Amino acid sequence: MRIAVMGTGAVGGYFGAKLAAAGHELAFLARGKPLDAMRRAGLRISSTDGDLHITDAVFSASPADVGIVDLILFCVKSYDTEAAAQSLGAMVGRHTTILSLQNGIDNPARIARLWGEQRTLAGVVYIGAQGASPGVIIHSAGGKIIFGQLEKADDSAQAVERLLSQAGIACELSSSIQKIQWSKLLWNAPFCAISCLTRADVKQIVESDALTKLALDCMAEVQAAARSRGVDLPRGLFDETIAFSRGLGAFKPSMLQDLTARKPLEYEAFNGIVTNILQQAGQAAPINQTFYALLQHLDNQLREEAAR
Numbered sequence: 001m002r003i004a005v006m007g008t009g010a011v012g013g014y015f016g017a018k019l020a021a022a023g024h025e026l027a028f029l030a031r032g033k034p035l036d037a038m039r040r041a042g043l044r045i046s047s048t049d050g051d052l053h054i055t056d057a058v059f060s061a062s063p064a065d066v067g068i069v070d071l072i073l074f075c076v077k078s079y080d081t082e083a084a085a086q087s088l089g090a091m092v093g094r095h096t097t098i099l100s101l102q103n104g105i106d107n108p109a110r111i112a113r114l115w116g117e118q119r120t121l122a123g124v125v126y127i128g129a130q131g132a133s134p135g136v137i138i139h140s141a142g143g144k145i146i147f148g149q150l151e152k153a154d155d156s157a158q159a160v161e162r163l164l165s166q167a168g169i170a171c172e173l174s175s176s177i178q179k180i181q182w183s184k185l186l187w188n189a190p191f192c193a194i195s196c197l198t199r200a201d202v203k204q205i206v207e208s209d210a211l212t213k214l215a216l217d218c219m220a221e222v223q224a225a226a227r228s229r230g231v232d233l234p235r236g237l238f239d240e241t242i243a244f245s246r247g248l249g250a251f252k253p254s255m256l257q258d259l260t261a262r263k264p265l266e267y268e269a270f271n272g273i274v275t276n277i278l279q280q281a282g283q284a285a286p287i288n289q290t291f292y293a294l295l296q297h298l299d300n301q302l303r304e305e306a307a308r
Helices: 010-021 032-041 078-086 107-115 155-166 177-198 202-206 209-228 236-246 254-260 267-280 286-307
Strands: 002-006 025-029 043-047 052-054 058-060 069-074 092-100 120-133 136-149 170-173
Touching: 002 010, 010 025, 010 043, 010 052, 010 069, 010 120, 010 136, 032 058, 078 107, 078 267, 092 107, 092 155, 107 120, 120 155, 120 177, 136 155, 136 177, 155 170, 177 202, 177 209, 177 236, 177 254, 177 267, 177 286, 202 209, 202 236, 209 236, 209 267, 209 286, 267 286
Parallel strands: 002 025, 002 069, 025 058, 043 136, 069 092, 092 120, 136 170
Antiparallel strands: 043 052, 120 136
16 A cells, blocks of 8 residues: 655654555655655664664655555644645545544544545554654554544545554554543643653652642543543543553653653643633633643743744
């Protein structure tokens, strides 16, 4: 199959490399130093499951260089969703499927508004991976995708499940993908914010009673926002989320990785959306609203530095 990775960061690079190693025709879209490095020396994955080095692929900044593909792994940061989705035209044919592997709960719907619900899949990723240097990704744990259609799953979703499985990618086709997305937000909203604001890794957060309580209070607001959208997140998920986090060790959440690299932050997708949903429902969101304001200040500083 012809497959394009839109946004070749840690997530897109890892899963794209697995598909390339399985014999599929890959195109990796990126910008700046990562693109330059991949054009020179290919894409390298350093993994506990075995290293990969992909050189026989298209490395480009433009969908026009790629042409129509069967599948697009849509992996850009949430703040780039609209612009990236609008640029896909040259790669989208009659039977092209778009699989969002992004954080947050609303990106697939934003893609579907442009390209249709039938061709859009929502995915949730469970992986420990980060960029080590331009063109080099370190994979330390996990690598599973749970995905599903916004409406009833059809043959295209089942074909993607077969494709991923045959490439050695752990995956699951879910009929309740919205609940899976909200369950992931139950982790992202507190842990990404707290890690950025305290510069603490996950181990330090869960070993602090005060920070663990703050995370649980944030989860309660996520639960309330989900409930207002018709999604039930049982209280038991809070304890499961904390227990899962204890098993991550000194892992740095993706937004802390971005902060360390002086990149823009995805606070809108994690804390802004919870605040907005609860405000629309006439409810307060003091924890997420505070996280949002503080992270917005940090993000503005990062963008001002980048513009100098």
